[in-house]
Amino acid sequence: MSDKKKLTDTQREKERWEKTTLPKWIHNHPERRSNFHTTSEIPIKRLYTPEDMQNLDYLKDLSFPGEFPFTRGLHATMYRGRLWTMRMFSGYGTADQTNQRFKYLLDEGETGLSIAFDYPTIMGYDPDHPLATGEVGICGVAVSSLKDMEVLLDQIPLDKVTTSMTINGPAAMLLAMYVAVGDKQGIPRERIGGTTQNDMLKEFFAQKLCIFPPKPSLKLVTDIIEYCTRHLPRWNPVSISGYHIREAGANALQELAFTLYDGITYVESILERGLKVDDFAPRLSFFFASHNNLFEEVAKFRAARRLWAKIMKERFHAKNPRSMWMRMHVQTSGCTLTAKQPLNNITRTTIEALAAVIGGTQSLHTNSFDEALCLPTEEAVRVALRTQQIIAHESGAPDTIDPLAGSYYIEALTDELEERAMDYIQRIDAMGGALVAIEKGFFQKEIADSSYKYQIETDRKKRIVVGVNEYTTGEEIPISILRIDPKVEEEQVARVEKLRRERDNRKVEEVLKKLHYAAERDTNLMPVIIEAVKDYATLGEICGVLRKIHGEYKELIVI
Amino acid sequence: MERKGKIRVLIAKPGLDSHDRGAKIVARSLRDAGMEVIYTGLRQTPEQIAETALQEDVDVIGLSILSGAHKALFPRIMELVKKKGLTDVMVFAGGIIPKEDIPEMKKLGISQIFGPGTPTETIVRFVFDNAPERT
Numbered sequence: 001m002s003d004k005k006k007l008t009d010t011q012r013e014k015e016r017w018e019k020t021t022l023p024k025w026i027h028n029h030p031e032r033r034s035n036f037h038t039t040s041e042i043p044i045k046r047l048y049t050p051e052d053m054q055n056l057d058y059l060k061d062l063s064f065p066g067e068f069p070f071t072r073g074l075h076a077t078m079y080r081g082r083l084w085t086m087r088m089f090s091g092y093g094t095a096d097q098t099n100q101r102f103k104y105l106l107d108e109g110e111t112g113l114s115i116a117f118d119y120p121t122i123m124g125y126d127p128d129h130p131l132a133t134g135e136v137g138i139c140g141v142a143v144s145s146l147k148d149m150e151v152l153l154d155q156i157p158l159d160k161v162t163t164s165m166t167i168n169g170p171a172a173m174l175l176a177m178y179v180a181v182g183d184k185q186g187i188p189r190e191r192i193g194g195t196t197q198n199d200m201l202k203e204f205f206a207q208k209l210c211i212f213p214p215k216p217s218l219k220l221v222t223d224i225i226e227y228c229t230r231h232l233p234r235w236n237p238v239s240i241s242g243y244h245i246r247e248a249g250a251n252a253l254q255e256l257a258f259t260l261y262d263g264i265t266y267v268e269s270i271l272e273r274g275l276k277v278d279d280f281a282p283r284l285s286f287f288f289a290s291h292n293n294l295f296e297e298v299a300k301f302r303a304a305r306r307l308w309a310k311i312m313k314e315r316f317h318a319k320n321p322r323s324m325w326m327r328m329h330v331q332t333s334g335c336t337l338t339a340k341q342p343l344n345n346i347t348r349t350t351i352e353a354l355a356a357v358i359g360g361t362q363s364l365h366t367n368s369f370d371e372a373l374c375l376p377t378e379e380a381v382r383v384a385l386r387t388q389q390i391i392a393h394e395s396g397a398p399d400t401i402d403p404l405a406g407s408y409y410i411e412a413l414t415d416e417l418e419e420r421a422m423d424y425i426q427r428i429d430a431m432g433g434a435l436v437a438i439e440k441g442f443f444q445k446e447i448a449d450s451s452y453k454y455q456i457e458t459d460r461k462k463r464i465v466v467g468v469n470e471y472t473t474g475e476e477i478p479i480s481i482l483r484i485d486p487k488v489e490e491e492q493v494a495r496v497e498k499l500r501r502e503r504d505n506r507k508v509e510e511v512l513k514k515l516h517y518a519a520e521r522d523t524n525l526m527p528v529i530i531e532a533v534k535d536y537a538t539l540g541e542i543c544g545v546l547r548k549i550h551g552e553y554k555e556l557i558v559i
Numbered sequence: 560m561e562r563k564g565k566i567r568v569l570i571a572k573p574g575l576d577s578h579d580r581g582a583k584i585v586a587r588s589l590r591d592a593g594m595e596v597i598y599t600g601l602r603q604t605p606e607q608i609a610e611t612a613l614q615e616d617v618d619v620i621g622l623s624i625l626s627g628a629h630k631a632l633f634p635r636i637m638e639l640v641k642k643k644g645l646t647d648v649m650v651f652a653g654g655i656i657p658k659e660d661i662p663e664m665k666k667l668g669i670s671q672i673f674g675p676g677t678p679t680e681t682i683v684r685f686v687f688d689n690a691p692e693r694t
Contacts, residue, residue: 119574119576119626122575123575131575131602131604132575133628133631133632134574134626134627134629134632135626135627135628135631138626138628139576139626139627208577208579209577247580248579249580338676339655339674339676340676372675373655374627374657448583448587451580451583452583452587455679456679459679468676469678481657483657486630486631555600557598557600559586559587559590
């Protein structure tokens with residue numbers, strides 16, 4: 001029997017089923033809702049059949065793992081070879097406290113570091129700046145100069161452990177400090193591996209931790225990518241991030257489309273510097289959220305890989321298959337965590353982490369159950385890491401490659417997400433690109449609308465959030481909370497004051513002048529920033545020079 | 560009871576954090592409920608918040624913070640609001656504020672603190688019920 005004949009038979013039989021078995025059953029057992037849809041408004045059918053895959057061309061659309069278009073995964077053996085990197089985002093208090101947390105996590109089986117910085121660091125302020133009041137060491141670790149970075153990475157071998165740094169506005173300065181510590185440890189620069197998030201575009205419309213206006217920000221991002229391409233071959237200079245877009249309220253489709261568009265914009269910006277696409281594209285990396293709709297998330301990861309591969313091949317004419325690889329880090333969704341009945345968050349995180357693994361991620365962070373309330377305690381973060389280890393070693397999910405491929409539903413959803421993301425990309429192209437879309441508030445409005453809609457659905461119980469708008473009874477189980485000692489701020493201020501007294505201030509003055517000169521002249525700033533951190537200029541001082549030249553970004557408010 | 564004019568609300572985000580999802584949702588909900596809402600964006604200093612409240616002649620201030628700096632910033636905001644003579648203005652807050660801190664925050668004169676997961680209707684109702692009458 002031919003495939004075509006089989007399909008016609010199936011279609012005919014489905015129609016029969018819809019006229020006989022189905023209505024009889026529905027008559028006595030009505031469905032829970034009149035319509036079902038994913039978070040991205042994609043209607044979910046009652047049943048998916050071979051009909052939904054009739055246009056699928058296996059070799060063209062799915063192919064084999066490690067081969068274009070990489071739908072089934074980047075590597076030929078995926079997790080049968082090496083498991084994903086278990087990378088827990090962490091940082092709080094002083095550099096010394098976080099250094100101890102890093103060592104604890106490595107002892108517990110974590111396989112890569114990921115640094116969370118406090119808000120003054122993220123915004124490029126020293127701890128004694130008026131806006132830093134009450135914020136030092138609270139939401140991450142305070143790193144004000146190379147001195148702190150030396151303590152933070154004490155006894156961590158930078159040639160063996162890779163480190164991800166969630167830093168954007170001052171990414172160049174923190175990367176410079178990391179490189180400087182590597183130099184001190186005597187490790188050749190070509191052996192230092194890790195990632196700087198360094199994705200400013202999404203900051204302007206999603207995470208909103210911006211220092212400088214869009215143009216100089218994009219210039220600095222490009223400086224880092226160019227510098228890493230030439231000098232730090234194992235460093236991922238940018239992690240093009242959908243995570244924050246999603247957390248700000250976007251749905252899966254918007255996360256997918258806007259992230260890929262940011263990626264396109266960076267590629268264009270680097271090409272303008274005269275680099276060849278295959279020289280830098282293999283080191284571009286991505287960062288996505290894994291939200292609560294299991295199948296939509298799996299489809300999103302698959303669609304993202306396929307679409308990026310096509311964009312790199314068709315739009316940018318990449319030749320090296322690695323340029324077409326979308327290597328991704330995934331974090332389970334912080335905004336799905338609830339402050340009510342916090343232990344339920346362990347279950348949420350498990351489902352989300354499973355989606356990321358089935359979706360073929362390279363690296364994963366699992367949130368801790370207490371994170372709607374505070375930074376995670378040691379106990380909570382251990383459960384989160386154990387969740388990954390249970391998926392890895394007990395669930396069987398990593399034992400075959402791309403296990404949901406061929407599911408009528410997953411393939412239909414993967415196609416649908418790719419197609420709709422492509423529509424968005426064409427719309428943004430027509431608008432004149434990402435910077436124009438940011439200026440117009442396009443992304444901001446799209447995200448604000450989705451976020452509001454999600455909330456209204458929750459308020460009206462169209463969306464059930466267990467323990468929040470349903471199943472709310474039951475005893476509150478008290479959990480212990482991590483609190484940061486306010487003394488951290490005093491100590492950090494004292495440390496910076498001591499540094500300013502003890503360093504060679506003449507050298508600092510000179511190097512800051514040199515930076516000022518370079519910044520006015522459009523040269524790549526990485527070398528002089530490395531010089532400045534090595535002379536122990538503080539983060540606030542270095543950012544201060546650039547603030548003077550470029551001014552600060554003024555938020556475009558869209559509600 | 561009919562009140563004179565619409566309730567004017569300032570939604571303000573002190574602190575360095577940029578988690579504005581909640582603040583924007585609250586701003587939009589209050590606006591959709593018929594109030595005049597002013598949202599001034601991220602990273603407002605206590606001075607800016609008190610000054611905007613005065614200039615915009617608001618009845619209500621809603622503070623949103625998720626950075627953990629509320630203990631350092633809320634006392635300063637409340638002090639400045641009072642200094643400007645805005646003693647009738649009702650202040651409420653939301654964000655990530657640990658339970659143990661709530662009594663201390665209420666002592667400052669903050670009427671209510673709404674944690675994560677609060678339905679928007681609860682906040683809208685609270686503002687309607689507690690906004691001071693215009694004289």
